Structures are given as C-alpha cells and as structure tokens.
Amino acid sequence: MARKMTVEEREAFLAEVHVGVVGVAREDGRAPLTVPIWYLYAPGGELVINTGKGSLKHRLIEAAGRISLSVQVETPPYRYVTVEGPVTAITTSAEEDLEAVAHRYLEKEAAEGFLAAMAGADEVTIRVRPEHWISSDFRE
Template sequence: MTAEEREAFLAEVHVGVVAIERPDRAPLAVPIWYGYRPGGEVLLWTSPDSVKGKLIKAAGRFAITAQVEDWPYRYVTAEGPVVGFDEPAPADEVRAIAIRYLGQEEGEKFFAENFQAEGSVLIRMRPERWLSTDYRKA
C-alpha cells in the first residue's frame, strides 16, 4: 500500500489488535477500539490500571494492527512511541471513539453508560513505522 492508502485504511473502522512488549513473556496482543485520522495519532481509551495500560506506560510504545479478514486480505500495522497519556481521558475523544464503532445513537448510549473520567486514560501514539499488504493488488 502507498502511505496514503495505509493511513486511509487505518482510519476505517476495524477492531485493532495492539501488541505491547513485556519483559518476561511474549508480547501482550489484545483487541481494542481505537481512533485515527490520516496524518494523526492512534488513540486508545483504557484504564491506566489495566494490563495493557500498565504495559504501554512502561514500554512507552506499542504496535497496532487492523485487518480485513475476508479475501482479498488487507492489513496495516503501525508502531511508534507514546506521545501522550491523557489522564483523565478527555470526554470528547472517548465519545468520538464510541460513536466511530457503534454509530451516533448507540455510541452516545455506550459513552453515557461507560465513561468515567477518573480511572480512564487516552493514550496517544505517533506512527513511525508501517507494514501493510493489500492482496487486491496481487
């Protein structure tokens, strides 16, 4: 994929999988909702006390993969440093992530039922390295 194609793909709605290094085990890899706009930062909303929250803070970086699971397969992986650890998480950013995945009505409902500023963090990662494949071009 070109740089523009991979950024546009990452900006589409996919459940991402984040991978975070651990000192004594294999990397942690877990699915997550995320936010991204081309040229911007990858945004993750989580608890700073969660396993992924603690590991990301300790590592100072992570990778995220988004994919299409049907043929022709496509995927994008972006990795980079954490450039922000906004605690408490800004409500507007969290609301936008919920709406991205659930649509306006259900996203607002999910946000109202699940958002608590205290005990949540918005993690910002600036992509520096990319890996991508688009089998539609094969």
C-alpha cells in the same frame, strides 16, 4: 500476489473503521500482550486509544513507551496494516475522547448507552506517533 500499500493507501486504510489489535511488550519475559481495541486515526496524525487507568494494558504501555497496532480485512481479498511507534502522551480521558471513539464504532443509540455505562470510569487516552509501517494488499 500481495503488494505493499502506498503511504496514502495505508494511512487511509488505518483511518477506516477496523477493530485493531494492540501489541505491547511485557517486562517479565512472557510473549507481548495482544488485545483487540477501538482506536482513532486521521491520515498524518497520531493513533489514539483509550483504556482503563491502571489496567494491565495501560501499565504495560506506560512501561514500554511504545506499541504496535494491526488492523485487517478478514475476508478475501485480504488487506492489512501494522503500525508501530512511540507513545507521545498518556492523559486522563476527556469526555470528548470517549465520545469520539464510541460514535466511530457504534450507532447513535448504542454509543449513548456505551457512554452512559462508562460515566465516571477512570480512563486514560494514549497517543502514539506512527513510526514504522507494514502493509499488504491482496486485491491486485
């Protein structure tokens, strides 16, 4: 039987390295956009994601003003956390924004290659305040 995670457990789980799936409402009546994404999070802080300026994801997030993000362990025993909240800022991505996420998800050489490929890309950094949480832990 699954149990809800404590605040500390869910924040620690979200802070681990997972590929998240971001969900954001569409204005045209279609189902929400859901796409995989790399993200940054530290317990008690804001969720941080980067995306291309003017991309569909960027436009929808800006219009909706809030997102949800789901992360999971895909093998038994299953665990997941879904968080939803308002966008607190959308800014032009600084080099350190991209470096932080690249080094979180990739080994050093791969991260450097990724950053070289992204040089000059027009990216935005989106910050979200976690407001509503859903979690489940099947380990016990």
